Amino acid sequence: MKMLKVTAAAATALALSLTATACGSDDGDESGSGGNGNKITVGIKFDQPGLGLKTPDGKYTGFDVDVATYVAKELGHEPGDIEWKEAKSADRETLLERGDVDFIAATYSINEEREKKVDFAGPYLLAHQDILVRADDDSIKKPADLNNKKLCSVTGSTSAQNVKTKLAPQAQLQEYGGYSECLTGLENKVIDALTTDDSILAGYASQKEHQGKFRLGGFKLSNENYGIGVQKGSELKARINTALEKMVSDGSWQEYVEKNFGPADYKNEPAPKIGNVVS
Template identity: 50%
Template sequence: MKSSINHISRVWRRLLAAFCALACMFTVAGCGSQNEAGKIRIGIKFDQPGLGFKKSGTYVGFDVDVAQYIARKLGYSETQIVFKEAPSKQREAMLQNGDVDMIVASYSITDERKKAVSFAGPYFVAGQDLMVRKDDHEINGPESLNGKRLCSVTGSTSAQVVKQKFASEVQLMEQPGYAECATALFSGIVDAVTTDDIILAGLASNARGRLKLVGKPFTQEYYGVGIKKGNVELGRKIDSAIVDMEQDGSWERAIKDNTVGVDYKPNMKYNPPKPNLGELGAAR
């Protein structure tokens, strides 16, 4: 009898523990929802200098400036913005699950991504370029890559382009992040780093003059604002905000502020782009 009572007691303790854990989980979720009530949640990168970078509890970069401008136009103050880290592989899921309201994170508009999410914009057109050491005078563009060692990020569009276009000419090192590529470039392990020009400009600015862009982009990457699939009303409001940002000078100032010390200008053949709910178009 005593054994049966102990068994029942253990079962009840397990059930009670499970119930408490479940209650705590819902309490935390509820508290999080209450804390974010009346706020706009925006996904950005935390590790891309010049675009989206978390620094001492603050967020800086061109994408951050774009996100804050859009949020203000949507009626939110700076204190009503909640920034969340949006790693490349998680962006679609974050939008689909409702973890964020929008994503501004060097998010290239592609037909494949548009199957899962919608886009506003584009708000910027980047081009894949090369970054080299300041004293390097041999690499002047993609045509001078024969026999060179390049670094890009594993799984990135930039790495895929190198494999498709230059596989027989270069040695490609893939790293988990561009900071690691920059370190490899500093130490002489590789001869150049390749990705979107504005990302390279941010890295070069952070390097305080020790690195430079080649300045001959050879692709076009249309950055859009990711939103939940089918949210046309929000997309139109974001497009309107992007137009205002381009027309009142804030867009150009944001580019300059985030590439200080680097001889960088966006390709004016494509910039500033005309936002049209993610439909790719020419510059104004």
């Protein structure tokens, strides 16, 4: 009987010891939650070469991808910690509001309407609406030259309509399902010009199979301040701004521009200052 009491007491002590060890292990996991192995979900475009593109082999490339990867690293996440999620233009606010992503870097122009729903870090790139034409076409040198020309943009986009309303009322609008279709039409001389943000156009023109075939007009038809979207009131905004400032100061920003847009001879603006949204 005496031996049984000792054994029971020992068993109780062992159970308490294991419980304490387990609790200590949980505490250790929580304290390391900001380090490697901690997942972060980032929204990007999957279909924009030079900015956000998911390649057939499952990799992700582009300026926005490079920027997002740098920012995530500054937030404590290695590239392998990132879960990339497609952020189509119409879905971006919803993805942030529902908490489906931690932040979005997807040619996300800062404007007053969007700022009612989400917060923006940045801007990290100042783009402009522009046109893309064939490299050997010298007939379009200024916006007015688009009159009586076939001008393509994506269905639902306001870019082509802006040109027709403000600059070239006789332009013949052609709406296609995607920019790739417009580009094919441009190459085959079915259309004369493609219009959207110059960064997007430069991304397409920089693709290996397109290099040397197209040129940007350099018209700067609008200002598009790309920001990184976060949930309204999120503390991530300040931390991402700090990361963006470091990215510019250490030369990474310029490296990413040259890497992703260089083959298109993209005349990019200097890196914008944080909080300076150009109207």
